[in-house]
Amino acid sequence: MATTARVRVRYAETDQMGVVYYANYLVWFELGRVEFLRGLGYDYSRLENEDGCILPVVEARCRYRAPARYDDRIAIEAWPMALRGSVLKFGYRILRESDDSSTGDATLLAEGETVHVVCDRELKRCALPEAVAARMRAAMAEHDAGA
C-alpha cells in the first residue's frame, strides 16, 4: 500500500542546530513518491520523457514531530491519497529506524502531504496516462481497505 524508501541523513542536510534543516523533508517526500511510482512499475523519468507528463507541486505541508539527526536511518512512506481529474494528492510519513533492524523500532519524525497538478510540458493541465491512473486507483483502494 504505502511504499517505503530508505535513506541515511547526509551531513549536508544538517544545520547548525545539529538537526536536519526543515526544507530537506520535502526532498525526502519526493524520494518517497518516486519510489511509490517505481513500485507501480512506472518510473517518474519515463513519465516525463515518454509521456511528456510532469507533476508540479501546488501545495506542500509538513508537520515536524521530532528532529532527524546526522546518519539516522530514515524510512519514507508515501501513498496516494486522492486522484480527481488532474489533481493528485500524496501522503507521507517520515520515520527514524533503529540501526538494529531486528527490533523493528521506528520513531515518527514528520508527516505531510503534497498536492500536484498533472501537466504537459507546456505546463497545461492534462490527465495521467490511463495505465498509471488505473494502478494508482487500485493502490488507493487497497490502502483504504487496509486502513
Add this chain to the structure above:
Amino acid sequence: MATTARVRVRYAETDQMGVVYYANYLVWFELGRVEFLRGLGYDYSRLENEDGCILPVVEARCRYRAPARYDDRIAIEAWPMALRGSVLKFGYRILRESDDSSTGDATLLAEGETVHVVCDRELKRCALPEAVAARMRAAMAEHDAGA
C-alpha cells in the same frame, strides 16, 4: 509591517523542469523571517547565541501559484501572524519583481506559513525574550491595523 527580503534565483535552485525546486521556497521563507527579526533590531544569530533561544519549525505549508525561474528577482514578504505562549506563527508571500523597478510590477509566486515553538538549547519550550516578544506584538498590531 511585513519585511521584504530580496534574492535572485540561483542556478542551483532550479531543477530539470526549468523552474525552482519546491523545497527551496522554505529556504526563502527562512530568509524572510530572519529579515523580519533584523528589522525589529534583533538578529536571529543573537537570539541563538546570546539568549540561547532557538525557533524550530513544527509546521510548514506552502501554496505554489506560479513557477520562479533562474535569475528572477524574488521578493520575500514575512510577518508574524500569532504569538501565543511559546508558539509563534509567520506568514509569507513570495513575489517575482520586474527587472524594471520603475513599473513596480510583481507577480505572486507562492504563499505560506510556518509555525515555530520557542525552545532553549535543550529543545525545551521557553518564552521569547520579552524585548523581542514586545516588538513582535507591536508589529502584529500594526499589521492588523493595516490589513
Add this chain to the structure above:
Amino acid sequence: MATTARVRVRYAETDQMGVVYYANYLVWFELGRVEFLRGLGYDYSRLENEDGCILPVVEARCRYRAPARYDDRIAIEAWPMALRGSVLKFGYRILRESDDSSTGDATLLAEGETVHVVCDRELKRCALPEAVAARMRAAMAEHDAGA
C-alpha cells in the same frame, strides 16, 4: 576587473559543525561568475536562451582558509583567468566582510577556480558569442594590467 557579488550566509547553508557546508562554496562561485557576466552586460540566462550557449563545468577546485558562519556577510570576487578556444577559466575569492562597512575589513575564507567548456544545447563544444568573448578578453587584459 573582478566583479563582487554579495550574500548573507543562509541557515540552510550551515551544517552541524556550525559552519557553512563545503559544497556551498561552489554555489557561491556560480553567483560570482553570473555577476561577472552581468557586469559585462551579458546575463547568463540570455546566453542560454538567446545564444543557446551553456557553460558546463569540467573542473572545480576550492581551497578553504577559514570557516564562514551563519549570517556572515560574504563577498564573492570572480574574474576570468583564461579563454582559449571554447575553454574558459574563472578565478574566485570568498571574503567575509565586517558588518561595520566603514572599516572595510575583510577576511579571506576561500579561493578557487572553475574550468568550463562552452557548449551548445546538445552539449557540443562551440565558441562563445564574439560579443561576450571580446568583452571577456578586455576584462582579462585589464585584470592582468592591474595585478
Add this chain to the structure above:
Amino acid sequence: MATTARVRVRYAETDQMGVVYYANYLVWFELGRVEFLRGLGYDYSRLENEDGCILPVVEARCRYRAPARYDDRIAIEAWPMALRGSVLKFGYRILRESDDSSTGDATLLAEGETVHVVCDRELKRCALPEAVAARMRAAMAEHDAGA
C-alpha cells in the same frame, strides 16, 4: 580497498540544464568517505561525538567527465590517499551504473580529491584516534598493493 556507496540521483539535485548541479558531487564525495569510515568499523558520527574529532575540508577538487542525470544509479568509490600527521587525503570516483546490474557496465562521471585537517571541537589540529589511523594505514597499504 575502495568502499562503494550507492545513491539514486534526486530530482532536487538536477538543474535546468537537465543534469546534476556541479556542487552536488561534493555531497556525494562526503557520502563515499562516510561509507569508507563505516567500512573500517568507525562511524563518522562516533568520531565527532565520542572522540570529539572533526574532519573539516581544506581543499576539494572535482573533474567532471560526463553528466549525471535524474534517477541515474550512482556508485561513489572513496579511498584514503594519504595520512600525514593530521592531514588526511581522500580520492573519489563517481560512476553511473546500468539499471541492469547483470552487465556490470559503469561509466565514469567524475573524479576528485578532498584534503582534510583532523581537528578537535575548537578547530585545533589534533591526531586521528590511533585505532582509526591504524585501520586507515592498513587500507592504504592494501590499496597501494592492489593498484
